[in-house]
Amino acid sequence: MSREVVIKTDRLTKKFGDFVATNEITFEVYKGEIFGFLGANGAGKTTAIKILCGLATPSYGNATIAGFDVYTQTEGIKKNIGYMSQKFSLYEDLTVLENIHFFGGIYGLRKKVLKEKSEKLIETLGLQKEANKLVGALPLGWKQKLAFSVAILHEPKIVFLDEPTGGVDPVTRRQFWDLIYDASDRGITVFVTTHYMDEAEYCDRITMMVDGLIKALDTPLKLKERYGSASMDEVFYELARGAKRSAD
Amino acid sequence: MKQFLAFVKKEFYHVFRDPKTLLLLFGMPIAQIILFGFALTNEIKNSKIVVCDYAHDRATRQIIDKIEASPNFKVQEKLWNHSQIEAAFKTGDIKLAIVFPANFNEDLHHFNTAQLQIIADASDPNTANTLTNYAASIIMDYQKESTKNMQIPMQVNTQVRMLYNPELKGVYNFVPGVMALVLLLVCVLMTSVSIVREKELGTMEVLLVSPFNPMLVIVSKAVPYFFLSLINLTIILILSSTIMGMPINGSIFLLYFASSILILTALALGLLISNSTDSQQAAMLISLMGMLMPTLLFTGFLFPLENMPMALQIVANAIPSKWYYIIIKSVMIKGLGIASIWKELLILSGMAILLLAISMKKFKTRLA
Numbered sequence: 019m020s021r022e023v024v025i026k027t028d029r030l031t032k033k034f035g036d037f038v039a040t041n042e043i044t045f046e047v048y049k050g051e052i053f054g055f056l057g058a059n060g061a062g063k064t065t066a067i068k069i070l071c072g073l074a075t076p077s078y079g080n081a082t083i084a085g086f087d088v089y090t091q092t093e094g095i096k097k098n099i100g101y102m103s104q105k106f107s108l109y110e111d112l113t114v115l116e117n118i119h120f121f122g123g124i125y126g127l128r129k130k131v132l133k134e135k136s137e138k139l140i141e142t143l144g145l146q147k148e149a150n151k152l153v154g155a156l157p158l159g160w161k162q163k164l165a166f167s168v169a170i171l172h173e174p175k176i177v178f179l180d181e182p183t184g185g186v187d188p189v190t191r192r193q194f195w196d197l198i199y200d201a202s203d204r205g206i207t208v209f210v211t212t213h214y215m216d217e218a219e220y221c222d223r224i225t226m227m228v229d230g231l232i233k234a235l236d237t238p239l240k241l242k243e244r245y246g247s248a249s250m251d252e253v254f255y256e257l258a259r260g261a262k263r264s265a266d
Numbered sequence: 267m268k269q270f271l272a273f274v275k276k277e278f279y280h281v282f283r284d285p286k287t288l289l290l291l292f293g294m295p296i297a298q299i300i301l302f303g304f305a306l307t308n309e310i311k312n313s314k315i316v317v318c319d320y321a322h323d324r325a326t327r328q329i330i331d332k333i334e335a336s337p338n339f340k341v342q343e344k345l346w347n348h349s350q351i352e353a354a355f356k357t358g359d360i361k362l363a364i365v366f367p368a369n370f371n372e373d374l375h376h377f378n379t380a381q382l383q384i385i386a387d388a389s390d391p392n393t394a395n396t397l398t399n400y401a402a403s404i405i406m407d408y409q410k411e412s413t414k415n416m417q418i419p420m421q422v423n424t425q426v427r428m429l430y431n432p433e434l435k436g437v438y439n440f441v442p443g444v445m446a447l448v449l450l451l452v453c454v455l456m457t458s459v460s461i462v463r464e465k466e467l468g469t470m471e472v473l474l475v476s477p478f479n480p481m482l483v484i485v486s487k488a489v490p491y492f493f494l495s496l497i498n499l500t501i502i503l504i505l506s507s508t509i510m511g512m513p514i515n516g517s518i519f520l521l522y523f524a525s526s527i528l529i530l531t532a533l534a535l536g537l538l539i540s541n542s543t544d545s546q547q548a549a550m551l552i553s554l555m556g557m558l559m560p561t562l563l564f565t566g567f568l569f570p571l572e573n574m575p576m577a578l579q580i581v582a583n584a585i586p587s588k589w590y591y592i593i594i595k596s597v598m599i600k601g602l603g604i605a606s607i608w609k610e611l612l613i614l615s616g617m618a619i620l621l622l623a624i625s626m627k628k629f630k631t632r633l634a
Binding site (some may be wrong): 041071072073091093096097099101104105106109110111112116120121122123124125126141145152169178241 | 268271273275276279280283284319423467468469471474475476477478567634
């Protein structure tokens with residue numbers, strides 16, 4: 019496979035004092051791929067995502083995101099990525115449309131483009147009636163679908179999702195993943211962390227992080243074969259059994 | 267620029283969508299002006315007094331009329347005998363007695379000097395002092411009026427002269443103080459809470475991941491509060507000049523200019539607080555505790571700074587509102603121009619710049 023590489027890390031490490039949050043992690047992510055980043059709480063997922071988004075500087079090691087270096091070109095990175103944080107990240111006291119316009123606005127989208135995009139987005143999500151309602155009044159599942167759509171409003175090369183489906187029912191989660199597939203079809207690379215193992219099955223490739231180290235990196239199918247397991251759940255237990263860190 | 271405007275618009279939405287914020291923004295100054303202007307004034311109104319008039323002539327009648335016309339006094343009773351005075355004081359609600367000797371008018375016009383006695387209930391020395399001053403100033407006033415057409419001026423024994431505030435109006439002290447208090451509190455509280463709120467909600471991360479310049483996040487947060495504070499200031503000025511009769515003798519422009527500097531200082535302080543805390547409650551608590559006490563104590567509008575020990579006077583110099591208070595009093599009451607307050611303006615500006623620099627720098631290091 020000689021696909022275009024959009025994320026490339028080389029021995030990427032972040033230390034907080036004696037604590038090694040991510041320990042020499044090396045991997046590549048290809049364009050349009052849905053890349054699952056799995057691990058127990060405290061395995062180092064969030065730290066890794068923060069480094070890749072330019073929010074934190076690594077202690078050592080290298081990484082390039084969409085061709086930009088994490089040390090020196092964070093501005094370039096920021097223009098090419100979207101981000102949806104663990105916490106719900108829209109403004110609840112703004113309406114659906116106002117949120118879309120605000121985030122489109124700070125990414126510098128033109129008024130005309132923004133208008134077209136927001137109309138299309140509202141149609142896709144079926145939010146016509148709620149467009150002028152405050153986001154705080156929407157059910158959680160809708161909010162998260164909206165947050166995802168807003169995160170890719172500016173057509174980034176890569177979108178980082180940090181546990182995007184926490185606390186959402188399985189049906190809505192499935193709908194959420196439909197949106198992720200759509201984005202991936204359009205060529206947007208999706209980098210997603212999760213600890214729902216059923217979601218891991220939806221990914222093209224996954225990495226398993228244990229204690230800051232990458233313990234496995236392959237397609238869900240191959241991982242299951244390798245460990246002789248029927249489900250990702252078993253693979254996860256097999257790998258995470260030796261983990262020393264458990265809390266975040 | 268477009269990004270910036272989108273951000274400022276969003277900040278205005280936040281303010282106008284939150285009734286609590288609006289109430290705090292506009293309710294607090296109005297409530298404080300009214301509280302300090304009416305309820306907490308150190309001015310004494312309608313104080314009950316008695317008059318003991320042995321003379322019963324033109325001069326004493328005129329003076330008594332003047333006293334009755336004053337809003338500070340209410341002549342409760344006219345007594346005929348000196349011995350009744352003590353009985354009157356003993357009832358408790360009489361605060362002051364004025365005694366005119368016989369032949370008051372004649373003495374005044376023939377000898378150009380007359381005696382009169384003011385007796386105050388000094389069990390409350392502050393009240394007694396204030397009331398005596400009120401009475402003395404009314405009598406002085408009478409002397410001046412009646413001396414106008416005479417060649418030989420009448421003798422004045424006591425000389426009570428109070429510059430700028432001859433009627434000892436409390437409002438003159440309180441309005442500039444309340445202005446400083448409101449601007450500082452509102453701005454510090456609002457900026458710190460609104461920035462910390464983004465951290466608490468997790469939206470700050472999203473903003474920092476976006477290509478939007480983090481410095482502009484701060485600036486756009488400050489813009490709405492800057493303008494709202496100016497509106498606030500206007501409300502305070504209108505209220506105090508219409509209802510309280512507070513004069514604005516100096517330049518309005520200078521007033522707004524100095525206020526803008528204080529607002530900037532407050533915004534910088536708010537930013538600094540938001541850097542050091544992660545919860546809205548903590549930000550609110552620090553803003554209130556950290557700002558309210560020093561501002562009340564060291565501005566000079568509740569407790570005269572001159573009476574404080576040297577160490578506290580030095581501490582007071584570090585409080586921005588102290589300098590603002592001096593400026594506002596000079597401009598509003600004395601009508602002074604920039605030539606006489608440039609030193610205070612410079613100190614205040616220096617504080618604003620220093621605090622802004624520190625807070626900007628601190629904010630930046632948090633991103634690395």
